[in-house]
Amino acid sequence: xxxxxxxxxxxxxxxxxxxAGCAQETxxxxxxxxxxTDLSGRWNDTxxxxxxxxxxxxxxxYPWLNTFSGSKHRQPVVVVGxxxxxxxxxINVNTFVADLERELTNSQKVTFVAGKGDREELRTERKxxxxxxxxxxxxxxxxxxxxxxxxxxxxxxxxxxxxxTKAVFYQVDLQMVDLESNAKxxxxxxxxxxxxxxxxxxx
Amino acid sequence: MSLLASRPTALxxxxxxxxxxxxxxxxxxxxxxxxxxGPSVNRYLLIEASLRAHDPKGADAIVAAAEKDYGSKSRxxxxxxxxxxxxxxxDYQQSxxxxxxxxxxxxxxxxxxxxxxxxxxxxxxTALPYEGDPYEQVxxxxxxxxxxxxxxxxxxxxxxxxxxxxxxxxxxxxxxEKNAYRDDGFARYxxxxxxxxxxxxxNAFIAYRKAYETFDATRAWSHTAVPSQLREDLLRTxxxxxxTQELAEYQSVFPGTRWETSQSLQQLAQVxxxxxxxxxxxxxDQFLDLPISLDALxxxxxxxxxxxxxxxxxxxxxxxxxxxxxxVVRVALPRLVSQKSHVPVDRVSLIPDDNGTRVTLxxxxxxxxxxxxxxxxxxxxxxxxxxxxARAATKFALAEGTTRGAxxxxxxxxxxxxxxxxxxxxxxxxxxxxxxDKRSWQTLPDEIHLARVWVPPGxxxxxxxxxxESHDPxxxxxxxxxxxxxxxxxxxxxxxxx
Numbered sequence: 001x002x003x004x005x006x007x008x009x010x011x012x013x014x015x016x017x018x019x020a021g022c023a024q025e026t027x028x029x030x031x032x033x034x035x036x037t038d039l040s041g042r043w044n045d046t047x048x049x050x051x052x053x054x055x056x057x058x059x060x061x062y063p064w065l066n067t068f069s070g071s072k073h074r075q076p077v078v079v080v081g082x083x084x085x086x087x088x089x090x091i092n093v094n095t096f097v098a099d100l101e102r103e104l105t106n107s108q109k110v111t112f113v114a115g116k117g118d119r120e121e122l123r124t125e126r127k128x129x130x131x132x133x134x135x136x137x138x139x140x141x142x143x144x145x146x147x148x149x150x151x152x153x154x155x156x157x158x159x160x161x162x163x164x165t166k167a168v169f170y171q172v173d174l175q176m177v178d179l180e181s182n183a184k185x186x187x188x189x190x191x192x193x194x195x196x197x198x199x200x201x202x203x
Numbered sequence: 204m205s206l207l208a209s210r211p212t213a214l215x216x217x218x219x220x221x222x223x224x225x226x227x228x229x230x231x232x233x234x235x236x237x238x239x240x241g242p243s244v245n246r247y248l249l250i251e252a253s254l255r256a257h258d259p260k261g262a263d264a265i266v267a268a269a270e271k272d273y274g275s276k277s278r279x280x281x282x283x284x285x286x287x288x289x290x291x292x293x294d295y296q297q298s299x300x301x302x303x304x305x306x307x308x309x310x311x312x313x314x315x316x317x318x319x320x321x322x323x324x325x326x327x328x329t330a331l332p333y334e335g336d337p338y339e340q341v342x343x344x345x346x347x348x349x350x351x352x353x354x355x356x357x358x359x360x361x362x363x364x365x366x367x368x369x370x371x372x373x374x375x376x377x378x379x380e381k382n383a384y385r386d387d388g389f390a391r392y393x394x395x396x397x398x399x400x401x402x403x404x405x406n407a408f409i410a411y412r413k414a415y416e417t418f419d420a421t422r423a424w425s426h427t428a429v430p431s432q433l434r435e436d437l438l439r440t441x442x443x444x445x446x447t448q449e450l451a452e453y454q455s456v457f458p459g460t461r462w463e464t465s466q467s468l469q470q471l472a473q474v475x476x477x478x479x480x481x482x483x484x485x486x487x488d489q490f491l492d493l494p495i496s497l498d499a500l501x502x503x504x505x506x507x508x509x510x511x512x513x514x515x516x517x518x519x520x521x522x523x524x525x526x527x528x529x530x531v532v533r534v535a536l537p538r539l540v541s542q543k544s545h546v547p548v549d550r551v552s553l554i555p556d557d558n559g560t561r562v563t564l565x566x567x568x569x570x571x572x573x574x575x576x577x578x579x580x581x582x583x584x585x586x587x588x589x590x591x592x593a594r595a596a597t598k599f600a601l602a603e604g605t606t607r608g609a610x611x612x613x614x615x616x617x618x619x620x621x622x623x624x625x626x627x628x629x630x631x632x633x634x635x636x637x638x639x640d641k642r643s644w645q646t647l648p649d650e651i652h653l654a655r656v657w658v659p660p661g662x663x664x665x666x667x668x669x670x671x672e673s674h675d676p677x678x679x680x681x682x683x684x685x686x687x688x689x690x691x692x693x694x695x696x697x698x699x700x701x
Contacts (some may be wrong), residue, residue: 040310086357088365090303112611157365161373164313 008028012091033098041168043091043155049173049188052099060107064176064185068148069109071092078104078109079174087170088158100174149176149185164198226557246272247645251482252290255700259291266646279305279312280333280642286346287646291479295350302347308620309340325596327535328640337374338572339644341387341417349398349477352694357401364394364410372550384578388417388425389570389651392433396475396655399440400692408440412449426574430567432655435462463657471657472687476551478566479698481544481649484573486580486641489538492521492531493595499530526631529606532595536588536641539580541573544649545700551654551695553685556662567653573649579605587639598633604627612686648698660689667697 031037036046059065068076080101083093104110114122129138153174160167169191176186229232245270266285282305289298310333323330334340336508348363367390378385395410415437418622436459441450443465494500506524525531552564560569606626613621665683685693 040307085362086365088362088369090359090362157370161369162376198313200313201317201320203317 008194028038031116038194041166043087043089043170043192045095047192048096048099048169051105051192052096052200054190055172055174055188056100056163057104058106058188059104059176060109060185061176062186065109071166073110076149077113077145077147078149078151079113081150081152081177083174084151088156088159088168091155095154111145113145119144145180150179154177164199166196168196170194179196206336206568224396236685237582245483246277247485250701254291254698259288259293259637260647262438263288263292263294275332277333277642278308279335279568279645281333282308283339283343283451283644284344287644289510290346290350290696295354298345299350302343302350306343306347309334309343315445319420321458324590324597326595326636327638328590329642333640333642335644336576336583338384338575339647341370341374341390342644342647344370347394348393349694349696352397352400352483352692352697353477353696357397358666360397361401361403364397368410369597380582382424383582384575386413386417386420386422388414388421389480390416392430392569392653395436395440397434399647400473400475404440404443406438408444408446408449411437411440420487424574424578427568427571429581430569430653432653433566434460437610438462439465444525449698452513456544468657470660470689472660472689473655473657473692474564474663474685474687475664475692475694476549476564476566476652476654477694478549478551478652478654479648479696480546480549481699481701482533482542483511483643483645483647483649484541484576485541485645486537486643487537487540488639488641488661490521490637491534491536492525493534494531496530499525499528502528503531522635523627523632525634526627526629527605529630530600530638531634532597533634533637534591535637536584536591537580537640537641539577541577542649543573545701546652546699546701547585549652549697549699551689551697552575553656554664554666555659560662562656562663564654564656566654568650569653570651571649572647573650576643591639593635595633596635599630602626602629602633658687660687660691662686666694 286302351360375385519654608621609625626647
């Protein structure tokens, strides 16, 4: 009888263990897009948003905007150049640039024109219009707005790691360069530092 | 393995004139044997056959189909194997996605689970999640860098170069022993090529210098000489950066090396050939049967005498024999079986479309995977052996305890029989469950060769042929077309299976 009982206990234990192993299921919780979700320590949406927001704020506060509007009596036209990723991660620079463009455009103080990649597509469309579209709806070439400034930048990281603790330092540099004189009219910088600690062992 | 190993269970009664009527016992034994034997039909043989038939897509399909067989403990290994076959099949994006997953998983594995470690201690090391040797981990980034370079995504290729640098820095901080694998000549060299191709000459020079130092320092065990191309690269970049002191130093170290200046190469296009030659080494079980009585010694010797004739089919016999005897402790250790390729040099020809002069590249050895695997296993062997012995002792003690306990519980009359049965089961189990961790990144080649050359821009036909192979115009992938613009770099990847 004792043997039987033991067997039964063992069986129950086995069932509990195997059930515990199966208990993982997908769980989805909706959170506000502003909530900070630091999961792996890598560059994430929070970083992208934080940097874009603070950079835009900074860019609009500086006098280059007013100087330009004052002398030319119109909004400056800006084109986005390359944002170089010289970090340790495959950062999607496009979402970051989109964040920047949106914020700046919505501020109603700057006009953005399409960047290099988009321009190609638009020109092809115009060429095709010239061939296939009704004449009164065709858009003529040679009417693009030339940009006054180009926004360029880099995202760089410095990494230090030992014994499961990693310090990641992100530095995002953005600069507004005058396309006529190559003068840098604005220089924005944002730094983020994270410390990621990994435990060596858990149960 | 399991197919071979399970067969002898049926033979046992006939061979030894010994019969146990309990059918369930055999069922349990068969289960134990099958569980202990790990991955069955060797998928790597099928992959090799596909690669040899110039069917990398077929090889990739084999790995993809085996995803479940890899199991949750070998996610990283699956990513490594698949990343390689996808690269060979030309699906560079997917290869990167799979390798990225493997790298993330690797990151998570830094945290060890005590539960898993304990389980592995009670059974064998294959119950541990596969992390790969450091040289394999570095190669994940190397493969990704190559994928991005082939795709023309140079910024992303450079991200991988930076990750390689970081990984190697952490590794060399962690590895105290000077002669161990703590830096990677090939990975550094490739990083240098990537930096130079994107115009970052300063970083390229630093990478070349580190590569040179590593090749030089590890020559004794890596069996890889400093590539002659690397000497030219060092001299060229030192000159381009006006590092006069370094230039003079390297000129005195490599007398007679002829090189072109950076300026003269500016209007040319670059071709980098990466050639994966042969097959990576595999691992085998090496069983040490330690008898702890005179009887057992005789049994082991007798059994070894039999096993000479047929080495692979006697695992089941061992299990039953040693389980019955109960005085043999089995320890399994991994052993490396190299599968050296015999390709001294690959020859790749670039035939210009405008009837210009044909350019022939001779690749040279830059990465000896077999030597690295050998070194990695040698470095870990002391640890593996100590753990295996401790495990064997624990298993034996547990089996002995269980047998005695069962004998007492069964009472006086049934004790010998129950003891025999329980002993056979528990001790057989500990013998059968003993298995070395034989996992390794086996879709890797035996050696990686490299060649780089600068050619006038234009359209080229690429022809690959390795020395000694007769020209076979019908061979698929024998011809490829390249269109090169000035300053552009093309990366060609090929797999050579002799």
